[in-house]
Amino acid sequence: MATQHSRSAARLMIAPAVFVLLVWMLIPLCMTLYFSFADYRPMRATFEPWIGFDNYVSFVTSSSFTNSVITTLQMVGGILCITIAGGIALALLLDQPIFGQGVVRILVIAPFFVMPTVSALVWKNMFFNVDNGLFSYLYKALGLQPYDFLSQAPVFSIVVIVAWQWLPFATLILLTAVQSLSSEQLEAAEMDGAPGWARFWYIILPHLSRAITVVILIQTIFLLSVFAEIFVTTNGAFGTRTLTYLVYQRVLESQNIGLGSAGGIIAVILANIVAIFLMRIVGKNLDN
Amino acid sequence: MGRITLENVQKRFGEVEVIPPLNLTIEDGEFVVFVGPSGCGKSTLLRLIAGLEDVSGGEIRIDGRPATDLPPAKRGLAMVFQSYALYPHMSVRKNIAFPLKMAGMDQAEQDRRIAKAAEALNLTDYLDRRPGQLSGGQRQRVAIGRAIVREPAAFLFDEPLSNLDAALRVGMRMEISELHTTLATTMIYVTHDQVEAMTMADKIVVLRAGNIEQVGTPLDLYREPRNVFVAGFIGSPKMNLLEGEHARAHGCKTIGIRPEHLDVVDSGGTFTGKIGVAEHLGSDTFFHVHIPGMAEPMTVRASGEVGLRHGDPIHLAPQADKIHRFDDKGLRIS
Amino acid sequence: MARAITTRKKVMWTALSWGIGLLIFFPILWTFLTSFKTEATAIADPPVWFAFDWTLENYRAVQERSNYPLALTNSIIIAVGSTILGIAIAVPAAWAMAFVPGRRTKDVLLWMLSTKMLPAVGVLYPLVLLAKWLGVMDSRILLIVVLMLINLPIIVWMLYTYFREIPGEILEAARMDGASLRNEIIYVLTPMAIPGIASTILLNIILAWNEAFWTILLTTVDAAPLTKFIASFSAPEGLFYAKLSAASMMAIAPILVMGWFSQKQLVRGLTFGAVK
Numbered sequence: 082m083a084t085q086h087s088r089s090a091a092r093l094m095i096a097p098a099v100f101v102l103l104v105w106m107l108i109p110l111c112m113t114l115y116f117s118f119a120d121y122r123p124m125r126a127t128f129e130p131w132i133g134f135d136n137y138v139s140f141v142t143s144s145s146f147t148n149s150v151i152t153t154l155q156m157v158g159g160i161l162c163i164t165i166a167g168g169i170a171l172a173l174l175l176d177q178p179i180f181g182q183g184v185v186r187i188l189v190i191a192p193f194f195v196m197p198t199v200s201a202l203v204w205k206n207m208f209f210n211v212d213n214g215l216f217s218y219l220y221k222a223l224g225l226q227p228y229d230f231l232s233q234a235p236v237f238s239i240v241v242i243v244a245w246q247w248l249p250f251a252t253l254i255l256l257t258a259v260q261s262l263s264s265e266q267l268e269a270a271e272m273d274g275a276p277g278w279a280r281f282w283y284i285i286l287p288h289l290s291r292a293i294t295v296v297i298l299i300q301t302i303f304l305l306s307v308f309a310e311i312f313v314t315t316n317g318a319f320g321t322r323t324l325t326y327l328v329y330q331r332v333l334e335s336q337n338i339g340l341g342s343a344g345g346i347i348a349v350i351l352a353n354i355v356a357i358f359l360m361r362i363v364g365k366n367l368d369n
Numbered sequence: 370m371g372r373i374t375l376e377n378v379q380k381r382f383g384e385v386e387v388i389p390p391l392n393l394t395i396e397d398g399e400f401v402v403f404v405g406p407s408g409c410g411k412s413t414l415l416r417l418i419a420g421l422e423d424v425s426g427g428e429i430r431i432d433g434r435p436a437t438d439l440p441p442a443k444r445g446l447a448m449v450f451q452s453y454a455l456y457p458h459m460s461v462r463k464n465i466a467f468p469l470k471m472a473g474m475d476q477a478e479q480d481r482r483i484a485k486a487a488e489a490l491n492l493t494d495y496l497d498r499r500p501g502q503l504s505g506g507q508r509q510r511v512a513i514g515r516a517i518v519r520e521p522a523a524f525l526f527d528e529p530l531s532n533l534d535a536a537l538r539v540g541m542r543m544e545i546s547e548l549h550t551t552l553a554t555t556m557i558y559v560t561h562d563q564v565e566a567m568t569m570a571d572k573i574v575v576l577r578a579g580n581i582e583q584v585g586t587p588l589d590l591y592r593e594p595r596n597v598f599v600a601g602f603i604g605s606p607k608m609n610l611l612e613g614e615h616a617r618a619h620g621c622k623t624i625g626i627r628p629e630h631l632d633v634v635d636s637g638g639t640f641t642g643k644i645g646v647a648e649h650l651g652s653d654t655f656f657h658v659h660i661p662g663m664a665e666p667m668t669v670r671a672s673g674e675v676g677l678r679h680g681d682p683i684h685l686a687p688q689a690d691k692i693h694r695f696d697d698k699g700l701r702i703s
Numbered sequence: 704m705a706r707a708i709t710t711r712k713k714v715m716w717t718a719l720s721w722g723i724g725l726l727i728f729f730p731i732l733w734t735f736l737t738s739f740k741t742e743a744t745a746i747a748d749p750p751v752w753f754a755f756d757w758t759l760e761n762y763r764a765v766q767e768r769s770n771y772p773l774a775l776t777n778s779i780i781i782a783v784g785s786t787i788l789g790i791a792i793a794v795p796a797a798w799a800m801a802f803v804p805g806r807r808t809k810d811v812l813l814w815m816l817s818t819k820m821l822p823a824v825g826v827l828y829p830l831v832l833l834a835k836w837l838g839v840m841d842s843r844i845l846l847i848v849v850l851m852l853i854n855l856p857i858i859v860w861m862l863y864t865y866f867r868e869i870p871g872e873i874l875e876a877a878r879m880d881g882a883s884l885r886n887e888i889i890y891v892l893t894p895m896a897i898p899g900i901a902s903t904i905l906l907n908i909i910l911a912w913n914e915a916f917w918t919i920l921l922t923t924v925d926a927a928p929l930t931k932f933i934a935s936f937s938a939p940e941g942l943f944y945a946k947l948s949a950a951s952m953m954a955i956a957p958i959l960v961m962g963w964f965s966q967k968q969l970v971r972g973l974t975f976g977a978v979k
């Protein structure tokens with residue numbers, strides 16, 4: 082397929098894409114790396130170009146870091162649990178022969194296309210609000226005391242919002258995987274006398290394991306940088322400060338660039354650990 | 370117009386040498402068939418000539434002009450692919466017009482040539498259809514039409530008939546042969562089907578692992594195969610190749626006897642055995658005969674209807690002047 | 704292989720699926736209904752479902768708010784602009800990777816995808832700094848470029864997978880027919896890849912439209928798209944639910960429709976082919 086001529090043309094054609102991505106990756110990342118070793122607080126006009134690992138040490142040892150890591154883990158973990166369990170259930174459900182399957186699919190997928198600020202605001206005001214939210218009406222109707230979700234259970238509330246947005250994604254991918262399972266395999270198992278739960282446990286779940294892994298990896302990468310939902314609902318208050326949000330506050334709100342940059346580099350490292358696993362799976366798939 | 374010469378042309382893919390240095394001359398107006406087993410490098414050689422691959426060494430000349438470094442578009446060759454490679458988003462007319470449009474030809478001349486090609490290929494009624502709405506044979510004709518309108522120096526075909534069913538294949542084979550007679554343009558045709566090779570070629574090039582085993586007219590190859598490989602490859606059914614005792618009797622390593630050169634006799638004969646499978650075609654009868662002391666059954670072709678069947682004993686006598694002899698290296702002894 | 708399913712079973716599954724489907728869709732439905740209520744009905748206790756005087760007042764009110772038209776314009780320009788720019792850069796790159804694969808093609812592709820995994824906060828400050836230094840803070844061009852860059856890996860990836868489905872022989876045929884590289888791409892590759900390119904464009908407009916990190920942090924007023932405009936409603940009063948709903952519906956409706964058309968591409972585009 083390839084001649085010298087087409088190969089050099091190819092190189093020329095890849096060049097712009099590689100170049101812009103390289104610039105995009107390298108220049109800001111190097112600057113962040115540089116700032117992370119500096120004491121740089123523009124509001125106080127402090128700039129000391131080299132203070133070693135001080136920023137990293139103070140970032141990592143501060144209690145807000147520990148808290149943000151815990152919050153991040155709670156959020157990502159909670160969202161993953163809900164979306165994976167819900168996604169498997171929904172995928173199996175949508176795979177059943179039902180009337181109007183296409184419409185149900187559309188209903189289920191819709192939340193993924195709602196912009197994050199909209200879904201955060203809708204949930205915050207129209208559902209979670211103590212005075213006028215639907216949940217409060219529901220509580221009152223059941224004779225209970227209305228509950229202020231966003232201040233009493235802020236992490237849980239955000240988990241609900243984000244899980245609602247990502248459930249369609251998990252469902253869609255797991256549905257694709259469920260549909261690729263041959264019905265003959267299931268029929269063979271049925272002939273072998275396996276009851277429903279055994280078919281799920283020994284055949285469907287192993288078949289889905291790869292798709293589940295992919296959903297976990299991809300969602301983790303996106304969930305680690307959840308921003309708008311927190312920005313709009315609690316603005317980081319009530320212990321909803323994730324690592325991403327903490328870095329944002331250090332950099333843009335308190336303008337401690339050095340400290341924030343150290344946090345940014347740590348976030349990059351953490352995300353890369355997840356990314357490596359994802360890239361392995363994608364790379365293997367590229368071969369065939 | 371279309372004389373193509375290859376001098377020491379070779380091709381490596383990384384470490385793997387697919388075509389060792391090779392020399393070949395294709396004369397103007399010749400119909401040359403490259404034939405050989407799967408993976409022997411036929412397509413690669415054709416693509417080197419087309420310019421779709423770079424040579425790793427050597428020179429290609431077209432009409433005496435060096436073409437080694439020319440891009441495919443500049444070589445003045447046209448190619449018909451195995452998958453036809455029609456442009457699915459263009460009508461038949463646009464498909465055929467595409468090379469003319471790329472050459473910047475004026476509209477009137479384009480229309481004239483398209484009409485002429487469509488006429489010749491029976492495509493006039495289909496000009497406004499998309500390739501997807503055509504049968505396999507029609508698609509094949511469009512691919513050929515796209516090639517002929519350019520009036521190229523030579524046509525290259527890479528197994529153009531292998532996607533067609535048997536009956537259509539015979540018809541298209543004749544059409545391509547006729548086309549060659551009318552156009553009198555050089556054609557290089559790749560196939561692994563030796564029947565296609567024998568029926569169409571002026572000159573056959575037998576390839577094995579990138580090496581040219583023999584070049585010659587179909588009958589040259591049939592009558593005097595240069596070695597055991599060509600002997601076994603050309604001819605249908607395959608030539609019987611015998612080693613050991615029978616070969617030693619003729620003073621060589623291997624002897625070859627074509628199935629049609631074995632006579633069925635009532636008694637005596639050189640070989641005596643039992644019929645394994647008998648294939649009655651009416652015009653011919655093929656027997657696969659098990660002969661004691663021989664690993665492979667021998668194939669015999671008797672013309673007309675012969676009333677022998679499975680399990681019957683049979684006596685065979687080879688025609689003495691039609692026995693091919695080969696030495697230790699597999700080369701022909703004349 | 705499907706066996707005859709008893710109608711009763713099917714009805715049962717249908718009821719369950721529709722129930723769950725509507726539950727998941729409910730927040731959008733509720734927003735839709737609320738957008739046609741008056742502010743008073745919007746917070747009525749108990750909530751009113753359908754029996755209210757439907758009004759378009761909120762939509763008019765939101766459109767009259769000075770910055771709504773600007774935010775809408777910004778959203779459109781940024782989403783479409785970044786997608787077009789991305790496509791222009793990605794088509795040649797994907798062409799090269801799909802049709803002239805080399806030993807390092809796979810690595811380049813994976814590396815591109817890996818840039819997509821870079822957390823935005825890691826480069827937040829330098830970007831703000833560079834934007835200020837270049838004087839492009841709060842400008843559409845900045846967002847077009849930034850959103851193009853964060854989505855470029857997905858665009859390249861999707862085009863690559865679509866291009867790989869086009870048989871190479873057809874492009875070789877074009878080359879034999881005398882087409883230059885440019886003509887090969889314009890007359891043969893692009894028309895054949897139109898469906899793939901279209902779905903790539905669709906998915907990327909959706910992603911760019913909904914992007915809510917850079918669009919919030921890199922804009923103030925002039926270039927603020929709908930994401931930022933909606934975020935400005937986040938004051939805790941309960942008196943503007945109807946208007947909030949109307950603004951929300953206007954922000955999500957076009958994308959919702961596009962999204963429904965691009966379900967399949969979503970799987971392909973966002974899983975990088977890891978799930979088929």
Ligand SMILES: Nc1ncnc2c1ncn2[C@@H]1O[C@H](COP(=O)(O)OP(=O)(O)OP(=O)(O)O)[C@@H](O)[C@H]1O
Pocket residue numbers: 082382385387405406407408409410411412413414561
């Ligand atoms: N791009 C390539 N990279 C590496 N090896 C290749 C490449 N193209 C072909 N080969 C190898 O070169 C050899 C010859 O291939 P070629 O396609 O020319 O065979 P062929 O004679 O046309 O076979 P067939 O009758 O099956 O079409 C094969 O062993 C093949 O594996």
Ligand SMILES: [Mg+2]
Pocket residue numbers: 411412413
């Ligand atoms: Mg071949």
